[in-house]
Amino acid sequence: MINVTKTFLPPIEEYQKYLEQIWNSNQIANGGKLWYELQTKLKDYLDSPDLILTANGTLPLQIALKVLAGNGEVITTPFSYVATTAAIVWEKCTPVFVDIHPEYLTIDETKIEAAITDQTTAILATHVFGNPCNVEEIDRIAKKHGLKVIYDAAHCFGVKYKGESIFNYGDVSTCSFHATKIFHTGEGGAMFCKDPDLYKELFYSHNFGHKSATEFLGLGINAKMNELQAAMGLAVLPYVESNIEQRKVVYDFYQVALTNTELNIIKLREGVEWNYSYFPVIFSDENELLKVQKALNEKEIFPRRYFYPSLNSLPYIQGKKIEISESISGRILCLPFYAGQNPAQLKEITSTLTAAE
Numbered sequence: 001m002i003n004v005t006k007t008f009l010p011p012i013e014e015y016q017k018y019l020e021q022i023w024n025s026n027q028i029a030n031g032g033k034l035w036y037e038l039q040t041k042l043k044d045y046l047d048s049p050d051l052i053l054t055a056n057g058t059l060p061l062q063i064a065l066k067v068l069a070g071n072g073e074v075i076t077t078p079f080s081y082v083a084t085t086a087a088i089v090w091e092k093c094t095p096v097f098v099d100i101h102p103e104y105l106t107i108d109e110t111k112i113e114a115a116i117t118d119q120t121t122a123i124l125a126t127h128v129f130g131n132p133c134n135v136e137e138i139d140r141i142a143k144k145h146g147l148k149v150i151y152d153a154a155h156c157f158g159v160k161y162k163g164e165s166i167f168n169y170g171d172v173s174t175c176s177f178h179a180t181k182i183f184h185t186g187e188g189g190a191m192f193c194k195d196p197d198l199y200k201e202l203f204y205s206h207n208f209g210h211k212s213a214t215e216f217l218g219l220g221i222n223a224k225m226n227e228l229q230a231a232m233g234l235a236v237l238p239y240v241e242s243n244i245e246q247r248k249v250v251y252d253f254y255q256v257a258l259t260n261t262e263l264n265i266i267k268l269r270e271g272v273e274w275n276y277s278y279f280p281v282i283f284s285d286e287n288e289l290l291k292v293q294k295a296l297n298e299k300e301i302f303p304r305r306y307f308y309p310s311l312n313s314l315p316y317i318q319g320k321k322i323e324i325s326e327s328i329s330g331r332i333l334c335l336p337f338y339a340g341q342n343p344a345q346l347k348e349i350t351s352t353l354t355a356a357e
């Protein structure tokens with residue numbers, strides 16, 4: 001069976017080496033040695049602003065919204081994983097959907113200003129499949145209207161934009177270290193923040209508001225990453241670079257094999273150093289997609305419909321129609337894509353795609 005992704009597992013001895021450190025220290029939670037080591041190594045590897053490690057990639061969205069968005073209207077993209085919208089609704093903010101760019105698939109910055117009201121407090125946009133939003137223009141709009149900017153950068157591990165870590169942008173950027181992502185800690189995540197005062201607020205918010213054992217800086221909740229997760233991260237990190245290189249080989253194979261077809265692949269924004277995180281293809285219509293998906297499933301190959309449905313059509317959203325997002329959501333399929341994918345399988349996937357077309 002071939003799935004859309006295959007979790008990378010490091011050699012077990014390398015994970016065990018970290019587990020031995022945990023057994024020796026007897027510290028398995030709360031700010032242990034491995035937690036600190038991972039935080040330091042990630043900042044260094046990513047050349048990123050300061051970060052806070054979290055138990056998953058959704059909690060940092062919730063905390064950033066809690067701290068920055070009040071209970072206001074949050075301008076967001078309908079084309080993302082459900083976590084983006086769910087975090088907004090869960091934090092008792094109101095999602096206001098703005099359509100996406102038909103090729104970049106990120107929020108269409110030219111349509112943001114029309115959606116701003118006196119209730120708007122923040123913009124929460126996703127760098128979809130690691131493809132950056134128009135960060136300069138979003139920054140300009142946010143400054144002009146006094147809004148906060150949060151980026152769901154769940155797909156962006158290692159992505160650079162104009163030579164800098166993409167996590168430099170926005171008031172807060174979040175990432176997911178879920179097992180399906182390029183770098184993972186089993187489950188896990190992080191939030192990145194340049195401003196030292198905001199960093200401090202995010203930090204205490206993720207640890208019950210503690211200043212010390214008996215003093216509190218404010219309201220907080222538990223979003224902490226534990227030592228077992230940090231151990232997995234430390235064991236996975238040395239392999240990330242070579243995994244991304246191997247993914248590039250798979251990407252090039254797909255790209256060549258699909259050149260003379262009607263299928264569209266992702267258009268990357270200029271200035272991006274990408275991480276080869278996903279291989280989405282866009283069909284001319286949903287029936288084509290369903291036909292290809294069925295043909296692949298019959299061969300035990302399971303691509304995923306990232307992202308379907310368009311988030312404005314979730315059952316708990318009373319939204320209006322969002323044309324481009326709904327159209328793309330119905331026609332986009334992420335092909336199996338991971339490091340070291342077997343060439344025979346790749347040929348099988350591309351020949352099924354071209355035959356069914």
Ligand SMILES: *Cc1c(COP(=O)(O)O)cnc(C)c1O
Nearest residue numbers: 056057058081083154176177178
């Ligand atoms: C994976 C993902 C998340 C959630 O991350 P978890 O670590 O699973 O909580 C949020 N947003 C997007 C766009 C994602 O793909």
